[in-house]
Amino acid sequence: MKKQWYYFKNMCREITEYKCSIWFWFGLRVITQTVLPLMQLLLSAQVIQWLLAGISVEKFLFELAIWVTSICLIDVVNNRLMFYFETESDVFRLSIMMKITQVIYNIDYPLIVSEEGQKIYSEANSLVGSPAQLFGRFIQELSRLLSAIIGILMYMSLVLQVDQLYVVIISLLIAGLLIFKWLHKKIAPKIMEETSFNNKQSSYMRRLYGDLRLAKDVRLYQMTGWFSEIQEQITADYRKLMKPKNKLVFAENTFLSFGIILITVFAYFQSVQLIADGQLAVSEFVVYIGAITLLASTITQFVNQVAIMDRDLSEMKYYDAFMNQTPIFNHNQGIDLPTSDISIELKNISYTYPNQTKPTLKNLSATFKAGEKIAVVGENGAGKTTLIKLICGLLQPDEGEILINGQPQAAFNIQTYYELFSAVFQDAFLLTYTIRDTIVQGLPFDDEIYQRVLEQSGVDKIIAQLQLGDQTQIVRKVSTEAIQLSGGQLQKVKLAQALYKDAPVLILDEPTAALDALAEDEIYQDYLRFSQDKLSFFISHRLSSTRFCDRIIYLKQGEITEVGSHEQLIAAEKDYYRLYEAQAYYYREVVQLELEAESEKEAFKNEVGGVI
Known part of the structure; x- marks a missing residue:
């Protein structure tokens, strides 16, 4: 209960931050929702009283006009407020969506890319997906709950004037219904877990029905009957799984119906006696019986809204968890950022991805001097991109530290730190x-x-x-x-983007992986030409860029196994040499064969076509 109260205060704070004046209109909405049915009830009683009193037609019509006008005005205000809150609720939802968006853009990278981070974001984002989600419906649901509470108090005050016994009956009815709602809440997780697989089966079958790739097989192999049997079994399993909930719903409805019947019978029995004894006027009887009917429906509304509010506040935990994640990097005041002659030192850094046991990088140490051109190469999965993410400040080492001009990475404000880097990644998103x-x-x-x-x-x-x-x-x-855009054109646009930012450290993380050898060489020549005064990192599993770099770092299974220039590593005849020779063979032999085949194809086309 303490947690629910915490979430309720948080929601009210969000509403207040969105628009403080909304609470005034909210209060007016609750009043009109509550007063309108009471006014309609009192009018019926008043008409009977006027008729029994034998007032003149003129006075009757005048009094009736005042009542009807008042009810119409309240109804107009109520409808206007209904439309107002439909709009405001949706705009409030969009404002929360923007807050979530702002957080997702500024939250530390590890908190969003991990499996747990994606889950937390997805759960929070689901609360603003449509007007039917939490932040689109909460304001109106809260107004219905408060209207129900006020309505119960108001109608109870009317019926208690006749008999105090109603306090006991109504209390038992409310208590019973709340117990049923508690039982629903208790069995809901179990039923959700049991029906989850069944729902996946049903969803899978629905996708199959519309899959054109399967249409031929369905007809040729006469699979319709088989599919029908599977669907019938899924439906039968679902009914079986839902039996406990259906039984509880039946018991709840039976209890509610019995309670309402009991209250109504008691009310009629007692009111007839009171009328016979002259203690209850006919007009009062109308108010009394009407109040009993409204009280019964309001109690049902109250209990349902309590259950809905409990669910709503439980969903707030997803929003709270997302908005209050503990930062990983430094978001406070940091030391001044160097603007030129950037050097980077790695001191014994290691990194293991979440939910993994084997480290991606192990005890790496290296120093990169200002203005150097560094190639980071190795086979797929060697840890090249992970190393770059660590240098960029997107990930944090599990062990060791990264120094920028001798200062620890953590000493800089992370948002300011990002100004050091212009990066072009392989997965260029437009x-x-x-x-x-x-x-x-x-x-x-x-x-x-x-x-x-x-x-x-x-x-x-x-x-x-x-x-x-x-x-x-x-x-x-x-x-x-x-x-x-073609692959080469896209990379030129990404190059222009990096050049426009003009950061002191340039990073190219396999941006040319999707290009052919000639296009790749052209792009790398562009990058090299405009990186003369920058510390530059060229990451690739292809070795077309390495010959232009000052030093080559060869990564193997998360460790630096070779460091040197292209000539030095070729002379060493280790992993770099073998990888280079394998790729060189491809470009010398395979590409040459492809060019020869293309040439023969063109010659053949000319022979067949002839020349006019």
Whole structure:
């Protein structure tokens, strides 16, 4: 209960931060929701009283007009507030979505890429996915709960004027219904666990029915009957699993129906006696019986809303867990960032990914001097990308430390620290914007720098061929007017992006893996040409870039096994030499055969076609 109260206060704080004035309209909404059915009930009693009193038609119509007008005004206000809260609830949901988005953009990288981090984010994000989710419905559900509470108190005050015994009956009814809701909550996890596999089976079958790849087999092998049997079995299993819940629902509905019948019978029996004894007027009888009916429905609403509110507050734990994750890196004031002559030292660093027992990197030590061109090579899975993520501050070593100009990485504010690096990764992700937006990436726009970057990267030649120039969009799935960049063109855009940021450390993490050898060589020549004054890292499992670098770091199973220039490592005839020779053979032999085959194909086409 203490935890639920904590989550309730958190939700109320979020609502207040969104719009403090919403609480005034919230209170008015609760009042109109509660008062409206009571006013309608009292009008019925008042009409009877007027008729029995024999008032004049003029006075009757005048009094009736006042009552009807008042009820209509309350109803208009209630409906207007309903539409207001439908809109505000959705905007509130979107504001929470933005808060989650801001956190996901600024949260430490390990907290989002891990399996646990993805789970926490997914659970929090599910609360804002639609108006039916927690942050889209909570305000209205809270208003219904408070309306039910006020309604119970109001209708109880009316019926207690007739008999105090109703306190006992109503209390027993509420207690019984709350017990049933508690039982529902208790068996819910077990039923969810048991039905989870059944739901997966059913979902899988539904996907199969619409899979065109299976359509031929279904017909040729006459699988319809078999599928029907499987679906019937899944349905039968589901019914069996849901039996405990269905039995509980039946018992709850029976208890509720019995309780309402008991209250109603008792009310009619007692009211008839009171009317016979002259202690209850006919108009009071209408109010009394109407209050009993409204009380019964309001009790049901109250119990249901208590269960819903309990569920809502339980879901708040996902939001709370996401928003209050403990930072891994330094987000406080850090030391000043060096702006030139950047050197990086690795001192005995090791790293093991979460849920893994074998370390990806083991006891690495190396020093990278300002202005050096470093190639980090090795076979797939050697730990190259992990090393770069550690240097960039995306991951934190389990052991050892990383020094920037002699200062520990942790001494810098992490957001400031990221300013040191311009990185181009293999998995280049394109946003649904223009070429210019992709290059600038939200940095302050400087036209002089921008034009120079276009020329240096060769992107100016690309946009010169486009009708919309650098305003051309580059994600075709989103915009029909967008273009599809080739691999080489994309890498030139990414080069322009790195050049525009102009950070002192340049990192290329296999950006050319999807390109052919010639295109790869051209891209690397571009990068090398514009990295003369930077500490640069070239990461690849292909060795086309290594000959241009000052030093080569060879990684094998998470350890540095070779360090030296291309000539030195070739002379050593170890792993680097063997990998280089294997790739060189491919480029010498296989590529040559492909070129010869293409040449023969062209000659054959000319012979067959002839020349006119």
